[in-house]
Amino acid sequence: MKKKSSKQTEQALKENAHENDLYNFNHARSKLSFERLIEMAEKMGMEKNPLFVCHERAAKATTQINGKEYLNFSTYDYLDINTHPEITEVVTNTAQIFGTSAGASRLVGGERPPHIELEHAIAEFYEVEDCIAYVSGHATNVSTLGYLFSARDAIFYDGLAHNSLVQGARLSGATKYSYAHNDCAALETMLKKHRDKHKRAIIVTEGLFSMDGNIPDLPRIIKLKRKYNCMLMVDEAHSFGVLGKTGRGVREYFGLASTDVDLWMSTLSKCMCGCGGFIAGKHELIEFLKYGSPGFVFSVGMPPVIAAACRKALEIMLREPERVRKLQHITRYFLEYAKGRGLDTGQAQGYAIVPVIVGDSIVTGFLSIALFKRGIYAMPVTFPAVKEGTARLRFFLSAAHKEEHVQQALDAVVEELPKAKASVEQYQREHQNER
Ligand SMILES: Cc1ncc(COP(=O)(O)O)c(C=O)c1O
Secondary structure, rough: OOOOOHHHHHHHHHHHHHHHHHOOOOOOHHHHHHHHHHHHHHHHOOOOOOOOOOOOOOOOOOEEEEEEEEEOOOOOOOOOOOOHHHHHHHHHHHHHHOOOOOOOEHHHHHHHHHHHHHHHHHHHEEEEEEEEEEHHHHHHHHHHHHHHOOOEEEEEEEOOOOOEEEEEEEEHOOOEEOOOOOHHHHHHHHHHHHHOOOOOOOEEEEEOOOOOOOOOOOHHHHHHHHOOOOOEEEEEOOOOOOOOOOOOOOOHHHHHHHHHOOOEEEEEOOOOOOOHHHHHHHEHHHHHHHHOOHHHHOOOOOOOOHHHHHHHHHHHHHHHOOOHHHHHHHHHHHHHHHOOOOOOOOOOOOOOOEEEEEEHHHHHHHHHHHHHOOOOOOOOEOOOOOOOOOEEEEEEEEOOOOHHHHHHHHHHHHHHHHHHHHHHHHHHHOOOOOO
């Protein structure tokens, strides 16, 4: 066999190193921060990874993990509709006709009656001309913003806008302006300074913010949209089914007209217990998206069973507004009880989502693990998902929760929080030489 020259060896080493770089994800920031949580959990005696926890049945007010029942505060099923027998029935019937797949992009062979019926029902719900349903909520935002806007345009978005909105803005190539969270004065300053530099502009906000559980001043944003000639997109992922007397969202909460907002967006994975997302608005806009938006045109249609399930969930929600009342009652109760026990609930307004702000990311992780050991499942949200120093446990409430559940969970938080702080101090003392 011929011996390799030193040049060849050098080249091979270079290629090897290059290849290693190519596949080396072990030092990625997000992976490392999750690994830290897993490592801490192990040191606290948790046998399993606290992430990717496997639930053995539908997660409602309680859930089952590893054969044990937990009080659950981590479900999007705000209205307690998931597993409703009418949904199971419609899913079974639809599967018998269409199977489980749309089979193709809807544009070219994947269109089925449940898609059309769902979109009609949502357009009617919003009192707008038309609606487009995408196969994923995240893709709805990425594809819509990415497709509608381009380099000459501007996207003004709330500083706490969901990742999918930010990714969509990035993809579009438009100039991005992120204004301080929920700060309309900051938004106006930006609009005054930059709006005229661009051809088209859009303001993007959410109906209920998923990290803080607070609501934007939408009437004021609508005035700004008119004054500065912008479009307006509202992501109702967490406000659809949650806000307003009958769950009609932020529009009902403020008594707005449907036409005040150009793009009503929501996911179907929260109150609608399915998956996917939609944009509702003017027919011309929806047609434009249906014929061009990549996440719709180049992606399979949502499974017909999911479309049928979501339509049924919408019907149940409108027929049983007591679910919305129950959710609003229990969240207000949670908020008041937490405040009464001296916990920091930040800007939460008492609708479905209430954070308990802890501050330090590691203490928050420890607290979540301590609660888990006591049979309470509430997930931590830490940096980089929220600003450093504002890590929190995020509680999702549901119409299925009872006041006793709330008391049990929050009493445990009050007891465990000082212990978690002390454990972290001890942990840091013991492990200070390891990094
Ligand atoms: C505000 C907001 N928009 C969009 C999405 C993405 O939706 P999905 O999870 O249904 O893809 C989420 C997800 O949680 C969200 O919170």
